[in-house]
Amino acid sequence: MTRKLHLAVALDGTGWHPASWREPAARPRELFTAGYWLDLVRTAERAGIDFVTIEDSFSLQSSAFGAADDRSDQVRGRLDALLVASYLAPLTHRIGLVPTVTATHTEPFHVATALQTLDYASEGRAGWRVQVSSSPVDAALVGRRTVEPLDLEAYRRGEGQDAVRALFDEAGEVVEAVRRLWDSWEDDAIVRNVASGRFLDGDKVHYTDFEGRFFSIKGASIVPRSPQGQPPVTALAHTTIPYELAAAHADVVYVTPQSPEHLDAILAEVRDAEARLRPAGRPPLLVYADLVVLLDDTASGAEAELAALDERAGEPLSSDALVVAGTPAALAERLLDGQCHGLDGFRLRPARLPADLDAIADALVPALEAAGVRPASAASAGDGATLRDALGLVRPDNLFTTQAALSRGSEVPA
Amino acid sequence: MTTSSTRRLRQVHLAAHFPGVNNTTVWSDPRSESQVAFSSFRHFAQNAERGFFDYLFLAEGLRVREHKGRIYEADVAGRPNTLAILAAVAAVTHDIGLVGTLSATFNEPYELARQLATADHLSGGRIGWNIVTTSDAFHGANFRRGAYLDRDDRYRRAAEFLEVATGFWQSWAPDAVLADKEAGAFLSPDGIRRVEHHGPQFDVAGRFTVPRSPQVRPLIVQAGDSADGRDFAAEHADVIFSLHSEFADAQAFYADVKGRLPALGRDEDSLKVLPAIGFALGSTRAxxxxxxxxxxxxxxxxxxxxxxxxxxxxxxxxxxxxxxxxxxxxxxxxxxxxxxxxxxxxxxxxxxxxxxxxxxxxxxxxxxxxxxxxxARHALVGTPGQVAEEITRFVQERASDGFVIVGHTNPYGLDEFVDTVVPELQERGVYRDSYGAGDSLRHTLGVREYA
Incomplete structure (x- = not known):
């Protein structure tokens, strides 16, 4: 195998096309049941997909950015993604589970302990898609602060950057606090020494003492260090400020190139942010491109399917990510091109569930295996491999272990 | 045992307390296993389900304990996040209820209501919430808001929290999701009611994202023992997690809290009283x-x-x-x-x-x-038959509606109880020998149900 092409699937409702729920194979009535999510994730696991992300938000889906709509002709409503992932954990064995969890309205302590618990329940397959909320609708539901509506057009012109910068700086502090909590127990803190009556070596449980601009947290976590130590942190990013958040704090960034030239520009900007902001010793930021995919046996068939969906929706699909309707073989070529362009992988957003996930599993993945950029599904990471393993990330040293070793003047453990 | 009585015997309800982080839990026992590995939760929950327990109970930790200015080392320490582990345990069980302690101080109603409703969907209606409040600075230091809650406001916050959460839980009409592909109608037009609440503790507004869950309102458990705590339980709770396990004391407590119900329009069976209790078994009493x-x-x-x-x-x-x-x-x-x-x-x-x-x-x-x-607390000590007899006496003579059984080793501490005491209870006609197919936790316990 040449360099492995990373492959993730983004799960949301009945798929990423707003009319997908009306497809014959769609199961919109079952969206709020455990079995629906289990079937999807098992399909992805069977295909050897590295991980699934599960979308989430505090407020109802809306066709308007940062505001509620009153539409009843599209899917509305979602279960809490982290708990869906937790439910799926004991019922799956190889696939990474990466729920979306907002950093804006949540308590870092709860976020940290819940993700650690997901890591225990999945035996090392947890990850986090960190999300920043600029929505006044989310803020009103939580009720602890008010948020001014974000004018997306003005922001794209370079206006109103300070408010966005503050939200992302705060999210950066949340990720930092969570990472410290994850390391607050050394791996060998639990000693169970019957002779001395000590269950725990208190010297190996550390206060995080996180003090930032936005909040402070004493620590330690209540959860001992989890199987991966540091579950991978991932973030979707479209502009400079989110690229900087990813470069400073994440392991994987999802970007949304619209063309090869656009991809070059994005990669240059991401690498620049990385050079400026990435902490020493962290492995390089993995860059995945997001694509909305609709697959069919023929290119014309895929285009016709997309046109039919658009007609049902009453408008063409609009997405932050490039929409690709075509054959699995053509998509495979596109992914290989992207890899040659410097991408580490892709996060595919199926336009229709389960149809396009089935096509990814049955046709796209075999094509990538044949191209030698994916391990043969049957032989791919067996039970017991962690998500970090799948992403080529080693289990990191514990921040506090390293500090303690330095202060003792002894060698840093390998 | 004679079954001459034509009156149906009062039925015993049991909860299985996952071993906690105090010295009740004997970690030095060679059979003791990890308190955080999922395999421990799987075994503990599946064993309790094998014994037809009403629910598994899990306490919550929000800070590692300290003693003399440092981390306390002599007891089990470290536990999972309550919500995440209950969701995972739901995947490996089918009928048993899953109840956890969650703080009304260090959570906000929208997020917690959403998480509990999600867990209720995932588990098919088996989720319960032991509602607690915390006002001390020690725990507050782990949260962005710190220790903001005045001690005297604890029950006010809990009551207002429940009111807001219940508003969200009931905000989707039972038939809100149409998913009518032909007509292109996913939601019924007035399917989701907007929640507005402006009170001393909470100021929230908007629409919930989770459809009405199987139980609508997860089982509410409460453990406060003060007069305020008893009032709160009588008004809001479905189960009291009690510390009154001596027979006479338990009878007095039982009469007290059940006596508060009629004035609130509740019948006595709508609030179950379950004292926590340990046990020790043997082939003879000695x-x-x-x-x-x-x-x-x-x-x-x-x-x-x-x-x-x-x-x-x-x-x-x-x-x-x-x-x-x-x-x-x-x-x-x-x-x-x-x-x-x-x-x-x-x-x-x-x-x-x-x-x-x-x-x-x-x-x-x-x-x-x-x-x-x-x-030393009152514990169930005797042969399986004697222990079953004692449990039966408590329930028939209105000292409790059953017990929260506390084992002392993790995760096998309740295996022997299920193997030996449960059959004795069943033989006495006071305990179920199956779950009802698809029953919610509320139905299993025989408390109020919501549609």
Missing amino acids: EAEENAREIALAQTSGATAIAFLERIWGRDLTEYDPDGPLPEIDPDPAGAGITQGRANNAADPKATAEAWRARAEAERLSIRELVIALT
């Missing part, structure tokens, strides 16, 4: 009592006994021999709060110390023996 003594010894190591005294003395006592007499020095009045993260500080340490010294002298007890005597 053998069971010997086992109970051994368990108590294992629960009270020398280090545990000294730390127990230090909580009252407010000073370091590690120089004292746990198998020797009590310290002659008096408690340090400045040492209150030597232990953080526990709810058991004495009001008058000096008087407490004197009383303990007197008892130890009179009964010729060492430090360790005294601590065992002091911490």
Whole structure:
């Protein structure tokens, strides 16, 4: 195998096309049941997909950015993604589970302990898609602060950057606090020494003492260090400020190139942010491109399917990510091109569930295996491999272990 | 046993307490396994389900305990996040209820209501919430908002929290999701009611994202024992997690809280009273009592006994021999709060110390023996038949509606109870021998159900 092409699937409702729920194979009535999510994730696991992300938000889906709509002709409503992932954990064995969890309205302590618990329940397959909320609708539901509506057009012109910068700086502090909590127990803190009556070596449980601009947290976590130590942190990013958040704090960034030239520009900007902001010793930021995919046996068939969906929706699909309707073989070529362009992988957003996930599993993945950029599904990471393993990330040293070793003047453990 | 009575016997309800992080849990037992590995939760939950328990109960930790200014080392420490582990356990069980402690102080109603509703969907209606509040700075230090809640506002916050959460839980009409592909209608037009709440504790507005869950309102459990706590339970709770396990005391408590219900328009069975209780079994009563003594010894190591005294003395006592007499020095009045993260500080340490010294002298007890005597709670001790008989007596004579069974080892501590006591209860006609297919936790417990 040449360099492995990373492959993730983004799960949301009945798929990423707003009319997908009306497809014959769609199961919109079952969206709020455990079995629906289990079937999807098992399909992805069977295909050897590295991980699934599960979308989430505090407020109802809306066709308007940062505001509620009153539409009843599209899917509305979602279960809490982290708990869906937790439910799926004991019922799956190889696939990474990466729920979306907002950093804006949540308590870092709860976020940290819940993700650690997901890591225990999945035996090392947890990850986090960190999300920043600029929505006044989310803020009103939580009720602890008010948020001014974000004018997306003005922001794209370079206006109103300070408010966005503050939200992302705060999210950066949340990720930092969570990472410290994850390391607050050394791996060998639990000693169970019957002779001395000590269950725990208190010297190996550390206060995080996180003090930032936005909040402070004493620590330690209540959860001992989890199987991966540091579950991978991932973030979707479209502009400079989110690229900087990813470069400073994440392991994987999802970007949304619209063309090869656009991809070059994005990669240059991401690498620049990385050079400026990435902490020493962290492995390089993995860059995945997001694509909305609709697959069919023929290119014309895929285009016709997309046109039919658009007609049902009453408008063409609009997405932050490039929409690709075509054959699995053509998509495979596109992914290989992207890899040659410097991408580490892709996060595919199926336009229709389960149809396009089935096509990814049955046709796209075999094509990538044949191209030698994916391990043969049957032989791919067996039970017991962690998500970090799948992403080529080693289990990191514990921040506090390293500090303690330095202060003792002894060698840093390998 | 004769079954001459035509009256249906009152039925026993049981909860299985996942071993916690105090010295009740004997981690030194060779059969003891990890308190965080999922395999432990899987075994514990599946065993309790095999025994047809109403629910599994899991306490919550929000900060590692401290003693004498450092992390406390003698007890089990570290536990999972309550919501995440209950969702995972839901995947490997089918019928048993899943109840966890969650703070109304360090959560906000929208997020917690959403998480509980999600867990209720995922589990098919088996979720419960033991609602607690916390006002101390020790736990507050782990949260962005810190220790903001005034002690006197605790029940006000809990009640308002429940009110807002219930508003969200009921905000989707039962038939809100149409998913009519032909007509292109996913939601019914007025399917989701917008929630507006402007109160002293909460100021929230908007629409919930989770459809009405199987139970609508997860089972509400409450453990407060004060007059305010009892009022709160009578008004809002479905189960009281009680510490009254001595028969006469339990009867008095039971009569007190059930007596509060009629004025609130509730019938007595709509609130279940379940005291926490440990157990020790044997093939004869004498053998069971010997086992109970051994368990108590294992629960009270020398280090545990000294730390127990230090909580009252407010000073370091590690120089004292746990198998020797009590310290002659008096408690340090400045040492209150030597232990953080526990709810058991004495009001008058000096008087407490004197009383303990007197008892130890009179009964010729060492430090360790005294601590065992002091911490002994009423437990179910006997042959399986005797234990089943005692449980039955409590329930028939209105001292409780059952028990929260607390084992002392993780995760196998309740296996023997399920193997031996459960069949005895079933034989007496006071305990189920199956779950009802698809029953919600509320239905299993026989408390109020919501549509």
